[in-house]
Amino acid sequence: MPGPVPEQPVGLVTGAGAGIGRATAELLHERGYRVVAVDVSADALAWADGLDGVRGVVADVADEDGNRRMVAAAVEAWGRLDAVVLNAGIARRTRWDAADAVDAYDAIMAVNARGVVLGIRHGAPAIAASGGGAIVVVASTSGVRADPERFAYNASKAAAINLARAAALDWATRGVRVNVLAPGPTATAIFQGGTASPEHLAELTRNIPMQRMGTPREQAEAIAFLASPAASFVTGAVLMSDGGITANVGIFPPPLAEATS
Numbered sequence: 001m002p003g004p005v006p007e008q009p010v011g012l013v014t015g016a017g018a019g020i021g022r023a024t025a026e027l028l029h030e031r032g033y034r035v036v037a038v039d040v041s042a043d044a045l046a047w048a049d050g051l052d053g054v055r056g057v058v059a060d061v062a063d064e065d066g067n068r069r070m071v072a073a074a075v076e077a078w079g080r081l082d083a084v085v086l087n088a089g090i091a092r093r094t095r096w097d098a099a100d101a102v103d104a105y106d107a108i109m110a111v112n113a114r115g116v117v118l119g120i121r122h123g124a125p126a127i128a129a130s131g132g133g134a135i136v137v138v139a140s141t142s143g144v145r146a147d148p149e150r151f152a153y154n155a156s157k158a159a160a161i162n163l164a165r166a167a168a169l170d171w172a173t174r175g176v177r178v179n180v181l182a183p184g185p186t187a188t189a190i191f192q193g194g195t196a197s198p199e200h201l202a203e204l205t206r207n208i209p210m211q212r213m214g215t216p217r218e219q220a221e222a223i224a225f226l227a228s229p230a231a232s233f234v235t236g237a238v239l240m241s242d243g244g245i246t247a248n249v250g251i252f253p254p255p256l257a258e259a260t261s
């Protein structure tokens with residue numbers, strides 16, 4: 001059974017400078033968590049300046065010492081760690097025959113897969129020492145299916161998913177739940193930067209059964225659920241938050257809404 005819920009839990013969110021990570025850090029803060037907001041960009045963390053109960057830590061999740069520092073920041077400031085959201089990620093198009101394909105693969109795997117290894121390695125013991133809690137790994141629909149011209153991202157997100165499952169098994173008896181939130185297209189810089197033209201965005205939206213992209217806040221809500229004691233028997237799970245994309249085999253396009261006028 002879950003232990004008592006701390007009055008003011010402590011959460012740590014990586015990639016908290018923008019997009020889904022920032023929305024998650026803000027939502028946890030609104031819900032009464034004290035929050036360590038981690039990002040590789042100091043400028044991106046400016047939103048947290050002077051906010052009571054939020055501490056910014058500049059760190060690269062691919063760096064072991066950065067992971068050590070971010071966890072230490074939570075424990076030093078508030079004496080505990082209840083929830084870790086491993087959200088930092090990068091995306092880039094990769095073509096098999098491009099000159100930089102292998103460099104791009106290494107760079108993407110460093111953040112999206114190695115970053116998850118390090119985040120669990122340093123986060124899980126601190127959570128266990130606090131009496132238990134949760135890790136949420138932010139993967140992607142691209143980790144359960146594949147996208148054209150994005151093999152490195154696809155591999156990194158599949159790795160993130162199975163790292164979370166493996167960690168769920170290894171930490172289950174020590175009170176650390178580990179789950180995956182797999183977002184579909186969400187209106188943030190990572191997505192819009194990777195898919196330039198409005199025509200391409202319209203085509204993508206057409207393939208989403210709900211006919212729209214998700215918002216960072218919607219992803220944050222799902223992450224907050226997995227991180228919270230409300231999900232106390234959920235571990236090793238992959239929660240799709242994708243407007244129905246992966247429900248579709250993909251042979252038939254999803255039906256469009258009927259015109260109302």
Ligand SMILES: NC(=O)c1ccc[n+]([C@@H]2O[C@H](COP(=O)([O-])OP(=O)(O)OC[C@H]3O[C@@H](n4cnc5c(N)ncnc54)[C@H](O)[C@@H]3O)[C@@H](O)[C@H]2O)c1
Pocket residue numbers: 014015016017018019020021038039040041044059060061062087088089090091111138139140141182183184185186187188189190191
């Ligand atoms: N936006 C989408 O459509 C979408 C879909 C599926 C999955 N995701 C995943 O959700 C996560 C967040 O995506 P987003 O769209 O909010 O991204 P974003 O680009 O809007 O924000 C990512 C943040 O992470 C930070 N970051 C990047 N590399 C880092 C590193 N090495 N160490 C620490 N911080 C780092 C960036 O500085 C930035 O502030 C990513 O893991 C991404 O792969 C996003």
